[in-house]
Every structure is written in structure tokens, then in C-alpha cells.
Amino acid sequence: MSLLHELTEKALALNIPLSVQLDLTYRCNERCVHCYLDHDDHGEMTTVEIKHLLDELADAGVFVLSLSGGEIFLRKDFFEILEYARLQKQFCVKLKTNAIMIREREAARLREIGVESIQISIYSHRPEVHDGITLVPGSLRRSIDAARFLKSQGLRVIFANVLMEQNVQDYPGVRALAEELGLECTLDPTVTPMMDGDRSILHLGVGNETLRRVFRDQALVGDEDEFCAIPAPGDENSLSALPCSAGHTACYVSPYGDVFPCVQFPLPTGNVRKQKFLEIWRHSEEMNDVRSIRLKDLTTCTSCAHVGSCTRCPGLAYMEGNMRGPSSQDCEKSFARTGVPSANMLAKKRLAQNLVQIRALPTSPIVSPTGALA
């Protein structure tokens, strides 16, 4: 067991939120076509409010603080907040950014303050594709320049490559670029519905056939046979497992102080402008409801062939209408990976068949063997 895993187990037993993502703003200087946020400022927390929240998070035992957005560098007080988080409150800080506002000066300052990593969104190694997703001409060049500045300061930089039909053919190029620059690279084939539940952007995601090809790329998954193997049936242990860390050792705070189990799980559990963070974390009915979920309690999924190996996201399931239900996007991933349809997919198929009650009339008369009209 790794040290981090050991600490997470301990935090879980003690009900300590080891890791929190705090979005400092939803404002952004890019307009990515798949983004799940609206970019207006509806009343962001002030510097004082954020520092007070950081005090509360530190007292609650939070160790890893991910600062994200929106674009974090759009906040004029960003470095003041970061410096407070690092040097006054000793958080391990991770940053998520598009990096287009990071030049040599900012990179040097980040090194001096010290951050664990900087994750930069990169959609392609080709400007016409990347900039076509961010809708900002020149954004790829600026993001790559920033990655170079950060790397030259000895900082850990990770390219985060969200895969969509529009850019999926370019992930080998992004990985090669990361390697050339000495950086890490992660891929994510998940397009998240808008925070308000609007699912219209989901069509941008990779289709099943494309995903199937990605999951068979040995450069990506290693042993294809092992990665795409038909899953073993769930046993007592896997059915007692927690679905994920959301609400257990991790949570998310919006720029307006709303607390959610995860950035991808928009179930409101309280607001730090009205309540203490720990009061929400420990006593919110919604947070405790999320905590009570075990795989064996899930509707549909318990009988699914993938129950022991599925990456089911309870937040995506919640956005589909039931946090104890299936997440169709993860069903599709399991299907693309193994070729075995999920219980949810089979149930939907049966339902669809039952719904066919009206058949189209033939366009021309059908003549029976006897010559009579059918």
C-alpha cells in the first residue's frame, strides 16, 4: 500500500476531507466548445472570504488544494491567494489553468511560492484544432510557451487532453509534444454536462467506435488484452466498496462558496458564506446521503457485468437523474473497452423495443401469394 493510499484510508476513517478543489472564478479568457460552465461573474468570493475559507479548510485537515476555474489567473488577487495558501496555510497546491497568461515572470513566481503541479488544458498539437476548440486564435502557442517557461523553472507540468470527435485523432501528437517538452500528459474521454444540467454539449464527445479504437491503442493502455478483458463478476468486497472519493475524502467549492461533493457532482450541500465548512462537511444531509452509497445499493448496476470494474461516476449519474443509478457515459466506456453491454444499456434496449407500438404503413400495397392485398 502506498503512503498516499495509507493516508487516504486514515482520512476516510476519520472523516477528513484530505483534498478539495476550489474554483476561484468561472470567468475565462477561452471559450472552449465543450466547457460546462457559464463565464459570468455571479458574485465571486472576495479575497478576504477566500482566505477565511482557506483557514477553515486547513483547520478541517485539508492537505491537497486544487485551484481551478474558469481561468485562475484572471483573478487579480490570484498570487495573494496562492501565497496565503502555500506559505501561511501549508497546503499542497495543484493548479489547473489554460496557462495563456503565464509568462517568464509568473513562472518564476510560481516556482518561488512552490506548487505541486500545473495542469494545462491542451486539445491538440495543431493550432487549427486546439484554437478551434478554445475559440481563441494563438492560444496553443501561448499555452506551449507557458509550459516551456514553467518547465524551465523546474516545475511539474501536466498536459490535460480532453478527447472529443473534433480532436481525438491528435492525442498521439499531444503526447509526443509533452514528451518532447519533458512533461506529463493525461487523456480524458469525458465531456461533462453543463452545471445547470444542460446535456447539449455531450454530442461533442467521442463516439463508441472511436472510443473502442482508443482503448485498443497499446501505446496508451499497455496490454490491450488485459485492459479490454471481460470483467470478473463483482464479489462481496467490490460490492461493499465506495463509488469514489467524492464526499468521502474530497469535495468541491465553487467561486460563490457553494460546496458540492465533487466538481462533477452538482448536488448542493451548503454554502460557506452562510455556514462553517466543517458543519457542511460533517452534517449536511446531502453529503451524508452521498456517503451512504455503496455499490451494492445501486439500482441497475448491481446486476451489471461491469460492477466490479466500472468507472461509474456518481456525479454523472446524479446529472442523469439518480445518484444511485447508472452513468450512461461510463456504461459506454465499459462497452467500448470490453464489447460487453452494461445492464443499463440492455435495459434501455428492452425499453426501446417495448416502445415500438406504431409501425409505419407500407408505401405500396403488399401482394400476398394468393394475390389478395395483405
Add this chain to the structure above:
Amino acid sequence: MSKLYVARNPRAAARSLDGEMMIMSSRDSTLFTLNKTATILWQSADGTTPLDEIVEKRICAEFEVAPTEALADAQTLARELAGHEILQISETPITTPKQPFGDKW
């Protein structure tokens, strides 16, 4: 023998989990946990209290250990943690822990 002073490196990430410190080195992001003795040393490392005084007043007072042996262990530990840039050590008091920024910031 000259005194040794120890100060927490403000750039290390640190949090107490059930009485034991989790610490991440600012140099290479290596994660450490400190046992109870090392946690006391970390928490007492204010830069102005000499290490022998920390050992005598905080460690020997709490654990049944001979002062000479405890001090030798503490010195080894302090140097090891300084190697990971978790602690700063000096033969003179560290009155102002090294500030990571110049005036320009």
C-alpha cells in the same frame, strides 16, 4: 559543541492527520509522514529554540529516553529533513525563516 537551530521550511506542505504530520517536500514533492517524536520536533522548530532544548523540554519530557541518545537521534533526523528541504538548520538562530521572495514581489 555548537548549538543547532531548526526552523520549519515555509515552502513545505504540511498537515496534521490524527496527531502525525503529513509533509510534502518542496524540492521534489516526496511525501513523508512523521512519527510522534518527529512531529514534536517539527512543531517545535521555531528557529530560535536550540535543538537540545527542544529535545530536553519536549521529547525527553514525553518519552522515556536518555537525553544524549535523544539529541543524537534528533540531530540526525533534523539533518535528514533539511536534506529534503522540510526543515532549515543553522548554528545560529533563524530569526527570520528564509523568505522565498525578493522585494520585487
